[in-house]
Amino acid sequence: MIQPRHGKSTPLSREVIVDTAHQLVESQGFEGLSMRRIAADLGCTPMALYRHIRDRDELVTLLLDRSVAAAPEPVLPDDPRQCLITLIDWQYHGLSAHPWAIPIVQAGDLMPPSILGTMEKIYAALTQCGTTPEQAAVVYRIVWNFVIGSLTHRVHRDRRATAPPAQVTIPAEADPQTYPTIAALSSYWRSASRGNSFREDLELLLTALLDAVTSSPPTETP
Structure with a gap:
């Protein structure tokens, strides 16, 4: 005791x-x-x-496993593209609820075995969209980097003060004579929803990637 x-x-x-x-x-x-x-x-x-x-790494892996188990997967649509969007959006929001886990998954050194079930569904949906297994791996790698980048940005945004960051104010106040294209986007830079469009951005990215890899035959290794 x-x-x-x-x-x-x-x-x-x-x-x-x-x-x-x-x-x-x-x-x-x-x-x-x-x-x-x-x-x-x-x-x-x-x-x-x-x-x-055994050690700290095992403890962290157990913590990640617990977080995965605490967030049951959503009901998945039959359409493979919508299935992908639903699964990846679920991953994003699951991680955003546990900011402490983001630097761990970003480093890539540790991985909870319980996530393999979700990965299997993602890769299966990608192949149902017409990719080869190798193309599916490439697409998911790119999408995963997008997820991690979006999560990192969200964490820093949530920790910031209410004042907008320089990445917003500098382009929003750009001189229209010197930077006419940037200045024309002033309303975009100041938009409150600019940083809250993960699902829409994900749909655009997946559409572009899937169209790119399925529109041409896979390159054969000599």
């Missing part, structure tokens, strides 16, 4: 460790996660944790 800071005796187990780690990352972000901090919160030594968790 261990004596956590809140005073209630709790048996130390993998589930208890993951619960405590989850509370930490949700309240303090990924940078606040350490085995030493978890041990302090649970009232045990860091070495005691390693009887249940």
Whole structure:
């Protein structure tokens, strides 16, 4: 039995460790996660944790698995393109609900095995759209980079003050005599919905990629 800071005796187990780690990352972000901090919160030594968790990487993988399991997949439409959009949009919003997970998936070093089911559905839908397996891998790699970039932008946007960033104000206030094309887009730069168009942008990107890879035969390796 261990004596956590809140005073209630709790048996130390993998589930208890993951619960405590989850509370930490949700309240303090990924940078606040350490085995030493978890041990302090649970009232045990860091070495005691390693009887249940192999290392920090395994703990983070378990946290990612928990987040995936907590977000059941949506009902998928029969049309493969709409199925793709639904699945990828679900991935985006699932990750945006857990900002601490974004730098982990961005680094690409760790991956929860539970995500394989979603990946299988995405690759299957891509091949149903007419891609080869190799083309499907390329399309999803490009789309995934778009998802990560959009998530990173969203996290920074949500953390910013209410004042618009320089990426908005500088082009919005561009001199129309010197930069007429940029200045003509002034209403676009100032639009409140400019940063909230993930699904629409995803549809455009997928359409362009699928049209590009399916309109020409795959290149044969000599």
